[in-house]
Amino acid sequence: MKILSTDQIYQSDNATIQNKSITSVDLMEHAANQCFKIIKKIVGSKKKAIYIFCGIGNNGGDGLVIARKLIEDQYTVSTYIVNFSNKRSPDFQVNYKRLIQLGANPIEINGNSAFPIINKDEIVIDAIFGIGIKRAPQGFVKEIIQHINNCNCFVISVDFPSGLYAETSVTDKESVIKSDHVLTFQNPKLAFFLPENKDFCKNWEVIDIGLDQHFINGLNTNFETIDNRKIESIYKPREKFTHKGTFGHSLIIGGSYGKIGAVVLASRSALKIGSGLVTAYIPKCGYQVLQSSNPEVMVEVDDENYLQYFNYKTISTVIGIGIGLGTHNKTKDGFAKFLKNNKLPLVIDADALNILALHKELWTLIPENSVLTPHPKEFERLVGKWKNDYEKLEFLMDFSARIKCVVILKGAYSVIAYQEKIFFNTTGNPALATAGSGDVLTGIITGLIAQNYSSIHASILGVYLHGKSADIAIQSKETMETFIASTGIEFLNEAIRSIHSEKMAL
Numbered sequence: 001m002k003i004l005s006t007d008q009i010y011q012s013d014n015a016t017i018q019n020k021s022i023t024s025v026d027l028m029e030h031a032a033n034q035c036f037k038i039i040k041k042i043v044g045s046k047k048k049a050i051y052i053f054c055g056i057g058n059n060g061g062d063g064l065v066i067a068r069k070l071i072e073d074q075y076t077v078s079t080y081i082v083n084f085s086n087k088r089s090p091d092f093q094v095n096y097k098r099l100i101q102l103g104a105n106p107i108e109i110n111g112n113s114a115f116p117i118i119n120k121d122e123i124v125i126d127a128i129f130g131i132g133i134k135r136a137p138q139g140f141v142k143e144i145i146q147h148i149n150n151c152n153c154f155v156i157s158v159d160f161p162s163g164l165y166a167e168t169s170v171t172d173k174e175s176v177i178k179s180d181h182v183l184t185f186q187n188p189k190l191a192f193f194l195p196e197n198k199d200f201c202k203n204w205e206v207i208d209i210g211l212d213q214h215f216i217n218g219l220n221t222n223f224e225t226i227d228n229r230k231i232e233s234i235y236k237p238r239e240k241f242t243h244k245g246t247f248g249h250s251l252i253i254g255g256s257y258g259k260i261g262a263v264v265l266a267s268r269s270a271l272k273i274g275s276g277l278v279t280a281y282i283p284k285c286g287y288q289v290l291q292s293s294n295p296e297v298m299v300e301v302d303d304e305n306y307l308q309y310f311n312y313k314t315i316s317t318v319i320g321i322g323i324g325l326g327t328h329n330k331t332k333d334g335f336a337k338f339l340k341n342n343k344l345p346l347v348i349d350a351d352a353l354n355i356l357a358l359h360k361e362l363w364t365l366i367p368e369n370s371v372l373t374p375h376p377k378e379f380e381r382l383v384g385k386w387k388n389d390y391e392k393l394e395f396l397m398d399f400s401a402r403i404k405c406v407v408i409l410k411g412a413y414s415v416i417a418y419q420e421k422i423f424f425n426t427t428g429n430p431a432l433a434t435a436g437s438g439d440v441l442t443g444i445i446t447g448l449i450a451q452n453y454s455s456i457h458a459s460i461l462g463v464y465l466h467g468k469s470a471d472i473a474i475q476s477k478e479t480m481e482t483f484i485a486s487t488g489i490e491f492l493n494e495a496i497r498s499i500h501s502e503k504m505a506l
Contacts, residue, residue, distance in 0.1 A: 001206070001230075002216060003223035003424075004187050006131050006166045012186070015215040028058065028091050031209035032065030035158055035183045036073075038207070039066065042156065042181065043075070043123055051118055052079045053144065054106070055128040055162070056088040062158045063127025064095040064106075071104050078116065079106040082128050084141045111140045118151040126155055126177045128162035131189065136172035137163050149178045157182045161200045164191055169388040176200050186211045190223055193413040193424045194389035222397075223422045226464050234457045235499050238274075247276030248450025251316035252443065253338075254323035254350070256331070257305035260286035262324030262350070262439040267297045269443030269489050270320065273465070275450040279314040283307060306331050310338040318345050320446030322352025323439045332359070339365035345449060346370040349442040350378075357381035368404040369455040371445055373438065375410045393422060406459045408445075410438060414463050418456045425460075428467025431474055436485030441466045444492070468495035 004012065017024055043050060052067045054060035060081070067079040079099065088096070099106060109115070118124060126148065129137070137145060145163055148155060155177060160166065163176035166189060170176055182192070182204035191197050192204050224230075250270040255263040260282060267280045267290070279298040280290050283305050290299045300312045308330035319342070325331060332355050345367055348356070353374050356362055366372075374382065383399055386392040392409075396417040400407045409415040412430075416423040444466055448458035469491035473483055476491075 001225045001227045002187055002219065002221045003190050003193075003225065004216070004219065004221060008219050008221070009131060009187070011219075012211045012216055016210070016212040019212050019215065020210075024058075025091050025094050027209070028061050028095070029065055031185055031207070032062045032158075033069060034207045034209055035062065036066050036069040038183055038205075039070070039125065039156060040073070042154075046073075046075050048076065049119075049122040050075055050077045050125060051116060051122065052077060052125040053082055053109075053128050053148065053162075054079065054092075055082050055130075056085055056092055057130065057132070058089050058091055059127050059130035059158060059160070059162075061089060061092040061095045063125060064092065064099050066125060066127070066158065067104065067106075068095070068099050068102055071099075071102060077104070079104060080116070081106045081108045082141060082144055083108045083110050084137075109140070109144060113140070115144060115147045118148070118153050120152045122151075122153050124148050124151065124153055124155045125158065126162050126179060127158040128177070129160070130158075131160045131166040133163065133165065136170065136175040138175070142172075142175045145175055145177055154181075155179050157201070159183065159185050160189060160191075164197065164200050166191055167390070169196060169390055170200075173199075178202075181205070183207050185209045187216070188225055193415075195412065196389045222420060223424070226416075226423050226425050226427075226460055231461060231464050231499055234453070234461050236451075236453070244276035246451075247274055248317035248452065249277040249279065249314070250275040250443075250446045250450040251279050251281060251312065251314050251319045252323070252446065253281045253307070253310070253312070253319060253321040254325045254352075255280075255282035255286050256307070256324055256326035256328070257283065257285050259324030259326065260289045262436065264290060264293050265436045265439040265485055265489070266320055266323045266443035266446070268294050268486075269440045269492070270447035270450070271296055271443075272489050272492050273444045273447035273462070275447035278447070279312075279316065281307070281310075281312040281314070303330075308334040310334045316344065316450075318347065318446055318449040320347040320349070320442045322348050322350040323442055325351035325355075327351050327354055327358075331355075336362055336365075343367060345455060347373065347442050347446045347449065349373045349438060353378045354381060363403055366403055366405060369406070370403075371406045371408065371449075371455050371459055372403075373408045373410060373442055373445070375438065379407075379409055393417075397422065406455045408441075408459055408463060410441070414467070416456070416459050416463060418459070423460055425463045425467055427464050428470050429474055429480070431470045431478065431480045431483035432467065432488070434484055437466075437488065440485050440488050465492060465495045468498060472498070
């Protein structure tokens with residue numbers, strides 16, 4: 001699903017009004033009615049008090065429609081107008097009059113107004129500001145935002161948390177609503193995916209408000225989410241007359257004394273995701289471990305306790321490298337020689353990334369369309385510190401373009417950068433924050449490239465399935481604490497089955 005810029009959102013609104021021959025008031029009515037339906041489910045009891053805070057723009061107009069709908073449905077509602085300007089939008093004024101005609105008189109909050117006392121078991125609906133705000137709220141508006149935040153009640157934001165910027169970092173975190181649930185219109189917003197905004201949008205969901213999808217499909221965007229339709233378009237079911245040679249040969253290079261388990265996980269996940277053949281190239285100390293734990297995996301060995309020669313004989317389709325590798329000086333030298341001689345696509349992780357960070361002259365030796373899978377600290381070692389999450393995204397796109405590779409920044413909403421495009425993954429949960437999780441992802445992506453997926457498609461599908469396996473595991477039998485990296489491999493089958501079921505539902 002596309003993540004639109006603020007300007008593109010406004011363009012989509014206008015295109016819908018033009019192309020569908022509806023008024024902006026009708027569009028507001030429909031959008032707010034969709035919110036109303038969900039709010040009813042969230043609130044539950046009609047005895048629970050609801051406080052709706054409306055600005056004087058179109059976001060406030062949405063809030064007024066929601067207030068009217070809830071009142072008509074016999075909910076206990078108090079409506080407040082945060083009167084920060086004399087310039088009320090036309091659609092706000094229409095819905096203000098409709099609310100008055102219903103007999104519900106909103107209370108205006110100005111500089112000298114007392115704020116309502118809100119208990120922690122009551123509900124606040126935030127409709128003060130939308131996506132257009134570019135300056136931090138000040139004065140009594142900031143005070144009402146702080147008052148709402150200090151009530152510790154459940155807060156629902158309409159489209160966007162008030163005070164949050166849509167495309168830049170906030171300048172005053174005390175002037176932003178801390179929303180528990182955001183009901184956002186038509187497409188997700190970029191701000192939702194950035195760690196720096198985690199306190200302002202704890203949960204969010206996209207509501208289809210009927211914008212012109214044909215127009216949206218024609219817009220060029222730098223940011224997208226990875227959704228079911230994207231995965232269904234990438235995934236390639238197996239045909240009847242294929243054989244193991246059809247699905248490639250993955251070579252996993254890594255391991256050192258005490259870190260052979262990383263290669264066990266990566267090679268097992270490459271097998272589990274469907275690579276026809278898998279070979280592990282490891283130090284001699286790991287030979288028995290690999291052969292006994294993964295009998296389907298072939299093994300070649302290097303020096304006793306670490307890699308230095310990189311003189312494997314396997315002719316593979318793709319190479320996953322770096323897991324458990326270590327940074328011994330002889331390993332570094334051997335890795336540099338490997339890069340000079342290798343022409344195959346790589347999936348580069350862990351200590352291979354750390355060596356690249358120390359020796360940036362090696363970047364030119366990375367084959368085009370390889371995949372790098374750093375976590376935030378590894379990425380920082382490669383490119384330096386960033387000021388905020390928006391600059392981090394710029395660093396990702398610049399780095400990906402410079403080395404002509406796919407870069408996956410692992411974490412919540414793992415970010416995939418490729419050719420000036422950013423994809424945000426929407427599967428996964430904190431259970432994946434466990435030792436070996438990255439090794440499993442390296443194996444999955446390596447195994448997918450072996451099966452002739454392009455590097456970008458293997459990255460998108462691999463990150464999605466890795467996260468999906470954790471989601472399914474937590475929904476079925478595991479807890480966040482008991483999930484371990486190998487659990488993710490165990491549930492890959494269910495993650496792949498989910499693609500089939502989603503395809504049937506489309």
